Each structure stands twice: as C-alpha cells, then as structure tokens.
Amino acid sequence: MTDIKTRIKTIIVEELNFEDLKPEEIPDDIPLFGDGLGLDSLDAVELVVQIQKHFGVKIQNMDEGRAAFRSINALEAFISERLNG
Amino acid sequence: MKAILKGIGVVGGFGTGIQTLEKVLLNRGPTVESLAVPDPQTLGGQFFVPVDTRQIQDRFPSRALRRIDHFSRMALLAAVLALEDAGKPEVNDRMGVIVATGYGATRTTFAFLDSVLEGGDSCASPTLFSGSVHNTAAAQISMLMGICGPNLTVSRFDLSISEALVVALIWLAEGRVTSVLVGGVDEWCPVLSHCYHRFFGKNDLSPMRPLDPDRQSAVVAEGAAFFLLLPEEDRADGYGVIESVTTGCLRDDAPVLPEDALILLGADGHPVSARRYARFVPKNRKMAAYAPYYGSLPIGMGFDMAIAGLTLRRKRIFPMPEIAVKDVPIDTVPTDSVAWTGKVCCLKITPFDTYGMITLATQTGNPGN
Amino acid sequence: MKPGKPVAVTGMGCICAAGSDLAACMTSLFTGNPNPGPPRRFTSDHPNPYPVFELTASVLSGLSREQNLSLTATLGIATARQALEDAGWEPEALRRIRTGVCIGTTVGCTMNDEGFYRIYRSGKPPDLTPIRRFFNSNPAASIAKAFDLEGPCQALVNACCSGTDAIGIGASWIRQGLCDVVLAGGTDELSRVTYNGFISLMITDTGPCRPFDRDRKGLNLGEGSAVMVLESDRSCHLRKKAPRVFVMGYGSAADAYHLTAPKPDGAGLKKAIADALSSGGKTMSEVAYVGAHGTGTPDNDRVEARVLHELMPGVPFFSTKGHTGHTLGAAGAIQAVLVAAFLKAGRIPASAGFHTPDPELLIVPTVDSRMISGKIALSESLAFGGSNAALLLGIGENWI
Numbered sequence: 013m014t015d016i017k018t019r020i021k022t023i024i025v026e027e028l029n030f031e032d033l034k035p036e037e038i039p040d041d042i043p044l045f046g047d048g049l050g051l052d053s054l055d056a057v058e059l060v061v062q063i064q065k066h067f068g069v070k071i072q073n074m075d076e077g078r079a080a081f082r083s084i085n086a087l088e089a090f091i092s093e094r095l096n097g
Numbered sequence: 098m099k100a101i102l103k104g105i106g107v108v109g110g111f112g113t114g115i116q117t118l119e120k121v122l123l124n125r126g127p128t129v130e131s132l133a134v135p136d137p138q139t140l141g142g143q144f145f146v147p148v149d150t151r152q153i154q155d156r157f158p159s160r161a162l163r164r165i166d167h168f169s170r171m172a173l174l175a176a177v178l179a180l181e182d183a184g185k186p187e188v189n190d191r192m193g194v195i196v197a198t199g200y201g202a203t204r205t206t207f208a209f210l211d212s213v214l215e216g217g218d219s220c221a222s223p224t225l226f227s228g229s230v231h232n233t234a235a236a237q238i239s240m241l242m243g244i245c246g247p248n249l250t251v252s253r254f255d256l257s258i259s260e261a262l263v264v265a266l267i268w269l270a271e272g273r274v275t276s277v278l279v280g281g282v283d284e285w286c287p288v289l290s291h292c293y294h295r296f297f298g299k300n301d302l303s304p305m306r307p308l309d310p311d312r313q314s315a316v317v318a319e320g321a322a323f324f325l326l327l328p329e330e331d332r333a334d335g336y337g338v339i340e341s342v343t344t345g346c347l348r349d350d351a352p353v354l355p356e357d358a359l360i361l362l363g364a365d366g367h368p369v370s371a372r373r374y375a376r377f378v379p380k381n382r383k384m385a386a387y388a389p390y391y392g393s394l395p396i397g398m399g400f401d402m403a404i405a406g407l408t409l410r411r412k413r414i415f416p417m418p419e420i421a422v423k424d425v426p427i428d429t430v431p432t433d434s435v436a437w438t439g440k441v442c443c444l445k446i447t448p449f450d451t452y453g454m455i456t457l458a459t460q461t462g463n464p465g466n
Numbered sequence: 467m468k469p470g471k472p473v474a475v476t477g478m479g480c481i482c483a484a485g486s487d488l489a490a491c492m493t494s495l496f497t498g499n500p501n502p503g504p505p506r507r508f509t510s511d512h513p514n515p516y517p518v519f520e521l522t523a524s525v526l527s528g529l530s531r532e533q534n535l536s537l538t539a540t541l542g543i544a545t546a547r548q549a550l551e552d553a554g555w556e557p558e559a560l561r562r563i564r565t566g567v568c569i570g571t572t573v574g575c576t577m578n579d580e581g582f583y584r585i586y587r588s589g590k591p592p593d594l595t596p597i598r599r600f601f602n603s604n605p606a607a608s609i610a611k612a613f614d615l616e617g618p619c620q621a622l623v624n625a626c627c628s629g630t631d632a633i634g635i636g637a638s639w640i641r642q643g644l645c646d647v648v649l650a651g652g653t654d655e656l657s658r659v660t661y662n663g664f665i666s667l668m669i670t671d672t673g674p675c676r677p678f679d680r681d682r683k684g685l686n687l688g689e690g691s692a693v694m695v696l697e698s699d700r701s702c703h704l705r706k707k708a709p710r711v712f713v714m715g716y717g718s719a720a721d722a723y724h725l726t727a728p729k730p731d732g733a734g735l736k737k738a739i740a741d742a743l744s745s746g747g748k749t750m751s752e753v754a755y756v757g758a759h760g761t762g763t764p765d766n767d768r769v770e771a772r773v774l775h776e777l778m779p780g781v782p783f784f785s786t787k788g789h790t791g792h793t794l795g796a797a798g799a800i801q802a803v804l805v806a807a808f809l810k811a812g813r814i815p816a817s818a819g820f821h822t823p824d825p826e827l828l829i830v831p832t833v834d835s836r837m838i839s840g841k842i843a844l845s846e847s848l849a850f851g852g853s854n855a856a857l858l859l860g861i862g863e864n865w866i
Contacts, residue, residue: 028224029163050160053765054726057223057668061212065220074668098642140586164725190737194720201623206578209663214584218510218662226663227726227850231575231623236851239720245734247741248720248853249631252575252623253604260620267638272468273741288577288586292597346616449607451619 016067016088023062028055040084048083056081063087069094098266100326102457103335104183105403106175106280109320109391110146114178118400119407121390122415123434129316129392130302139287143294144302146285146318146392150174157241164224165237168202172234172282173241175321179278180242183325183335186276190245193274195265196235197257197281198250199395204286205229234282246274255363255445257281258322258398259453262342269328280323281396293317297367304418305393307364307386308371308425315366318392322399324406332460336406340440340456347377347450354378355442355456359414361401362386363445365393373446375427383429383437389418398445398453405441405457412438412459469747472712472860473637476697477553478803479545479651482690482796483519484789486528487548491789492807495815496835500789502674502686508658516670519688519791520656534595536603538574541691541796542653543612549649550613553695554707557613563701566617566645567610568636569693570628570652571795574605575621578659605653609693617645623795625849626759627718628652629692630798630857634716634742636696646701651693652799660794661687667726675762675792677785677817678771678831680824685761688791692799694806711806714748714842714858717741721852727765732773734854739777739844742856746842753781753858754840755814757805759848760785760831761792762819766848771827784832788818798847802857805845809861813837 014022021035024044028051042048045056059081060071069091071077080090105115110132112121121127133144150170153162156177165173176194180186209225227233232250239248247268251260258281265279294300297313305314327333345351354360362374365388378384391400408414414435422430443455478488484498485491494500504515506523529540546567550557579596586592602608606621618639622628629652636650664670664687671684694713702709719737721729728735743749756778758770762785774783786804793800808814817831846856 030160031163032159052724052727054164054224054227054667054724057666060668061216061220061222061666065216070219140589140591190719198623200577201575203577206576207583210578210580210583210659211587213580213659213662214587218512218665221662221666223663223666223668223726226666229576229578229663230572230625230850232625232849232851232853233725235624236720236725236853239722239852240724243722245720245722245737247718248624248851249635249718250623252621253607253619254601256619260618263618263620263644264635267635267642267644270642271470271638271745273745288583291586291591292594295591295594344618449611451607 016091017084019066020084020087023066027062028058038084043083044081067091098270099329100266100269100339101329101331101333101335102324102337102339102406103327103333104179104325105406106178106182106323107400107403108148108150108171108175110148110318111390113152115182115403118403125416125418128304128389128418129318130304133302133316136287136290139290141291141294143290144300145290146316148319161241166202166205166228168205168282168284169234169237171321172196173237175280175323176238176278179323179325188242188244191275192244193246193268193277194235194238194244194248195261195277195279196250197261197396198231198252199254199257199283201231202229202233203284203289207286207288254395255447256344256451256453258396259342259344259455262455265326266342269326277326278323279326280321281399282321283319283394283396285317285319290317304420305366305389306421307366307388308427310368310371310375313368315393318394320391320394322403337409337457337459340458342455344453347452352377352452352454355440358440358442358456359437360384361405361441361443363398363401364388365397370446377446380427381429385414385417385431389421398443401443402455405443408437408441409457409459412436467741467744470641470745472714473640474697474702474709475694475711475713475806476707476709477549477695478806479548479552480692480800480803481525481541481545482790482793482800483521483688486525488803488807495786495789498789500674500818502791505656505661512665514672516665516672517674517686518656519686521689534599534602535608536574536599537655538571538653539603539605539608542569542605542609545651545691545693546609546649549693549695560647561614563646564617565615566639566648567606567615567619568632568648568650569606569609570622570632570799571605571654572623572625572628573654573657573660574603575623580658609649624853625851626794626797627847627849627853627855628795628798630802630847630855631718633694633713633799633802634855634857637713637716640696640698646698648696649693650696651691652796653691654689654793654795656687656689669763671762674819675787676819677760677762677787678767678827679820680822682762682764682767684763685792688793690790690793690800691796692803694803710810710861712860714860715742715746716857717745718855723852726850728769728848730769732769734852735773735848738854738856742858746858748842748858750778752842753778753844754838755843756781756783757801757845758783758785759846760787762787768827771829775829782814782832784814784817802845802859805843806859809843809859
C-alpha cells in the first residue's frame, strides 16, 4: 500500500489536474495555497471531496480544512490522526 | 443596428482557423463523415468527429488551462483566433463577450453526475459542478483573455447563434460596448450521440446530403465559431457588415428572404428540415449548404456565418461537396467556385417551426476596400 | 454609454416559497416567518439535509401542468400569465404586435436528468421521455409557445445573474424598437443536481441562511419564477396604460477573476452599478435603497458590503434571500420584481436572517421594515464565472 503522502500528491496531480507536475516533484513542506503550489478556494473544496473519497476522512468545514491544507505534511498528519483516532 | 465583422475564429472536426476552413471549402473536403472515428463509449455504438484544441497550449500556460474542459477549450481557442484574425486589437473593459450554446458543457455535466452516482452525494465534485454551468466558457474567455466588459451566455438550441447576435448588435448600438466577441460552442458527448441514434436511427456514415428530402444523413459534430464585431461607425476594414439579424416563427409570409442574396441554408442532414427549407426557399434562389464540412450541431449557424464572411471577402461562392448535391432537384447550388458580390444570408430553420436569419453585405465606401 | 429612456413595467408576476403571487410574496416579506426545510421532492444521502425554500404542495398543485413540460418552464408560463393579467393584456392581443420573451434560467437549459443517466450508465437504453422534456422545455421558447408569440426569444444562462440580465436586455429590446412588449424575467426549479453541487462547494448553510450576518455560513437554495411585462411608450399610449414602475437602466460586467469566487475588490460589481446608473442617466445620490444579491455566503456578502459601503454609505440595503432562498436563474428577476414592488409600496422590509453585525463588513442591512420616499432603487446580482449585473428601477408619473 502506497504511503499517505504519495497518495495525497497523486490526488493533487490527477484530480486537481496538475498535468505539468509529477507527484514526486511536490515537496512535503510546500504551502498548498497562495505562493506555494497555488491552489485556490475551488481546489480546497475539491480536495475535501477527494480526501473523503480516497481516505474516508470527512473535513467538516473550511476552518478545519485551512489547518489541514497547510502542506502535504499537515494533511498527512490530519488524515493519519483521523484514521487512527 | 449593424456591425462590422472584423475577425473570425473557428474550431471544428475540419481543423483550426478560418484559413483551414477556407482550404476545406476550396478542396471540397474532407467532409465530416470521413473524419469520424468509432466511439466505444456510446451505448449502442456510434461515431464521433474529434476536435483537436492543442493549439490553445501555444497561447496560455498549462497551469492556466488545468481546470478548463474540452467545451471551454474549443470556445477559448475560437475566441482567441477571432481576435488574432482581427489583428489582435487591445482588449479593454468595453469589450463584451456573448457565448451561444445549444447544450452547454455536456461531458462535464455528465461527469458531475458520474461523481455523484459513483461516490454518493457527499462525493459530488465541486470542480465538475462549476464547470458544468452553461456560462463556464464565457467565464473562462473573460478570465484568460482579461475581458472585463459585459459577459453573457444564451441558449436556444439551433437559434442560439442568431439570438446571441441580436444582443451583440444591441450592445453595440447602445454604446454599452465598443467591440464584442460573440460566438457559439457545442460539444459532442456519448449520451447525446446515444439519444441521437435512438431518435434518428444508427448513423451509417454515408456522406451528408443536407438538401436530400428523403435521407437521414446528419453526422453529429462539435466545435466553436467566434467573431469580433465592431460598431458600424468604426468603418474598420472587415469581412463585411452584418446588416440584420431576425428570428421568428415560420408562416406563409415568413421568413422574408432578402432580395438577391445568396442563401446559406443551415440544413444539416435531417430530411424533415430539408423539406422545410425546400418549402420556404424558392427553388430559383442562389443557395448553398455547407454542413457536410462541419457537421450537425446546434451552433452550426456560426460556421455558416464564417463561410458568409469568407464569401464576402473572396467575392466568390464556394462549391458544395459533389456527392451532397447529386440528384438534388435544385439547380442553383454551386458545384464550382462562382463569382459573387451580392449579399449573403444565413438561414436556420428549426424543428420547432421557428427560424433565424443573419444577413451580411460587403462594406461600401470603406477606405480599406 | 448613451443614457436611454425609462422602460415601462406594466405588469409583474411572481411565484416562490414566499408566496404564490406577488401580493402574497409582499405580505410574507413584511410579516412572514421564513422556515426553510429539507427537500421533499427528492432524497439525498447527506447525513444532515440542508434546508431549502421549496414551493409548497398547494402552490405546486395549483399550477396547470402540461404533459412533459419541466416545472421550470411551467413556472415561467404561470408567472408570465400573472404578469399579463396584471398588465391587462389578453394573450391573443399580443399576437398582433411584436412581443419578445427574455428569460433567465440555469436548470431550465441543462440536459442532466439523473434518472435517465443512471439507467444509461447501467447499459440499458433508457426511456427518452426526459430527453424529449428537455427539448420541449426551453423556458423562453415555452413561454413564447404558450402565448403564441413571435418576437425575439432568448433563454439567458448566465448562472445567478440570468434573471437580472434578462430584464435588462428585455428593456434594451424596447428601447431599440425591436419589440412593443417583452416578457422578461427568470425561472428555475429546485433540482437534486444543483443541490448536490452547491453543497459540494461548501457554501450551503445547514440552517436558515443569514445574509450579511457575522455568523453566516452559506446560502439556502430555492425555486420560483418572476416575470415583468415591459412595454413601449407607443403601446402604453395606445392602451392608455399608466405604468408606475420603470426599468431605468441596466449594467453588467465581468470580474475576469475566478470561476466561483467574486473579485475581492468588487471591480465588476462597481462597473455594473456604474453602467446601470449611466444608462438610466442617474447618479448614485438618487438611489433610495439597494436590493442586494445577499446570498449569505461569506464571500458574496463581503464583496457586496464592501462595494455598498464604498459607493453608497448610509443607503439602506437588504437581501430577500432569507424569504425566497437562492433561486439561481430566477433570483435576479424575483428580486427585481420585489424591489419594484417596494418602490410602489413606499416601504422596504427587514433583511431576513440578519441578527448580528459583522465587524468586517462595516455596514449592516435593514433590521426593520421602514418607509422610503425615494424614487430610484438598485437591484444587483453576482454569479459564478464572475458575472455581475445591476438593474436600476424607478417610479414616476411623467416619464412617458
């Protein structure tokens, strides 16, 4: 089973259509929004749906989402906590 | 209310750009059925005519295009080409955008339903939902090209193009805009194709015969055609002038076709409509139908308008494909390139007993001509 | 832009969750207690249903349903009939003059029948009835057909601005001499597809919507229709019809910013308002009040409040969404009809759903109903894709 970080990166590339990127090119600590990867509000809600679909983890609202979406590291921590919690 | 047709951009199964369309017209092909490929996705099996939008990648960075679906790419590419064809005038906040579409972004519409049907309601995709809204192409055009003027999308099946032009001419007349990028886009999808063959029978990919009153020969297609229009006062050098746009219901006394105009029939391979055209256009009028080059789609009238523009510019009537006119009981269709300096009228008659009519003429007293 | 003459509104019709006609809607807006509930006509598997403003069973049963015509088109025809009655027009008489139809919608032009598609996906050929209904139900064409009208006929599909655009463009048809009468408005039914779509965007409130409130969490979807009868001076004179409400101006502009978020500085909305004013030959200082789009989503209300604070500080504004829900393609038309009716009534309502001021917004909507004496009001809409539109409505006696 692929690790959570790789799966998140694959979701970003495939589901958010970053066709010019390879999953392994996304650094673990890059901010996902703003000056980092450049995701926007529509990506944020899409990511909520994709995280639910792929991990069964529900992000209730954007206050929760904002913290989880800081970086790949943060999102992995959020998902792991929910899966193990 | 008149407007100058300054630039044309077209994307279809035939290729990309008005120059390509002109080549197809001069070569009398390829015709649309020869471009069709099998589509295994369609329930019941069908064909489709692929449209290549790769040229859009030369104009915008891939990151900017990442969320833009095929429907919007066709529209965006045709819109960019229309501006380029017009000599790349500066985009300002008095430029309007009007998009006509019969069906909207059908593939994304059904892809959104897929997300719900596959993952349940809580897995509905917001990206696909926002892309499925009819005005998505107009929105992408405004965002990527930086056009901040009025922005509108209209939808009335086969009359979408004429209704969009009605608004375009009004906006110019009111001074609401100083130029308007107006056009149409329609997308093929497996569901449409399936419905089509349920309604009209399986397509055998025989050549389209738009004037044949007895044979179903329409080939479902997709594509986009856009135009840059300027106010008549600009006296800019363009393809010609849009003299009038009318829509209405078929009556014994309507439509009233302009005297001595070449009539471009929007007939696209439906025998019912071929019979209607035959009834409302007298046999002795000069007429042509070019759907064999671009196929059957609600905004097909956009391609006729592009061809009307070329006809005015080249001062010649383009020939129809030979097989499309064989044994047709009308002797005024062009089978060879013929000189023409008169008006050109695009006529679309719909299955709902309504019509749309766009009349174009050459510019007079123009310093550029 | 060249200023144009005011365009007479001689009749209005409205059906939404607030009432089955304009009078009932007006009563609800001043005295009603809005109570959105879970959707009744469809189910969903969301753990908690999101409230909607659905038409009541009695309103639905009161509609005359034609075979295989969508509810969206049916509602459009019903409000058009109300508006024609209000204007004193016998539909037969409209056939002798050039009458146009300009109708905003979102659901009404979309081929997305879920039941049909579910069967299609299973590999069985589905019954084509829903597809026939789609082709039969273009809302503008359906109204034209119902009343046998031959003028220009457009369905505008500009997302949530559609209803506002339709009235503005209908007024242009009168001004430019294209028509003597135009039926202009919007119509949309509640659909499971848009319901799921808006929930997926996380801009739907789990309780009743709270436009401009500090604690607002999103919108509630609604459904309905509104239609105005717009009429040329010549026609008004011939019929000796004295209108009291006018479409004074209309403006629209694109943000060119984002597919689902409004531009934070509200540049497009400002431009739409400026064009609405200049096309009516009016200035900001003459505006008595503003009917805001006010959906109750954090982003929408922030941008609208910012623009209103900047352009018209102190001018009262309100949202009617707390009574009607967000009716998408119909929203701008329902709002315009209500804003016009408030001008006639000389009174505006409290902004339903507002309780706690949001310090970030700097301004608050109306908290009570109040009398107004001004003669000009604005009605504004914002949409997906970054479209903005504004209508200037006015009352007066000597404009034609």
